[in-house]
Amino acid sequence: MARLKPMAGRLTGLAPRLSTMDRTRDQARAAVKRSRAWYSSKRWQDLRWQVLLEAGFTCARCGFASLEKRALVADHVEPHREDEVRFWDRSNLQCLCWTCHSRDKQREEIASGR
Template identity: 50%
Template sequence: MTASGIGSQPKLYGYRWQQAREGWLRKNPLCVRCNQSGLNKPATVVDHIQPHRGDMTLFWDRTNWQSLCTNCHSSYKQRLEKSGREAGCDVSGRPLDPRHHWNRPA
């Protein structure tokens, strides 16, 4: 499928997606990433946890959806998808990326 939505598959982010997105955010109104840090920030984006890359089954799989604020989606999530590493630390200062050398067993 092309970026314009022309092809054998329907447009990904059309009316059906907008309706599903609105319903999801009504039921899951807080950013899951901020919430894990103890912040109650409203979510504005329904993110696909695993990138769907045009796979319609994965695209519509609600177990693959999470609510994120714009900041988390635009910074954290994009960086994670490009580098494959999770940036940042938890409240104790331990790196979030499980592959970081501090998180490896001794």
């Protein structure tokens, strides 16, 4: 019976292409939506941190708690739709876990047409 060859050597070449694709996609998004730049600003990082601290690093929907950097997000309760005032409005932000934000809330927004 033939032996399978290890795949590790072949798969390592994929990583650079994936990161290049991600970078290209992000650049295309940034060209269309000016709010993309707001997310990488120090002002946003400080505001995001404030939201997470005030929430005790706990998701407002499911109660998931984590100190991991990527596990929680500062979410806009009402989508900002490129409105700079609504984007920076602290009262429009809540702490959500990645699952509630990227799966559940996105489905709800699509279903409601927001």
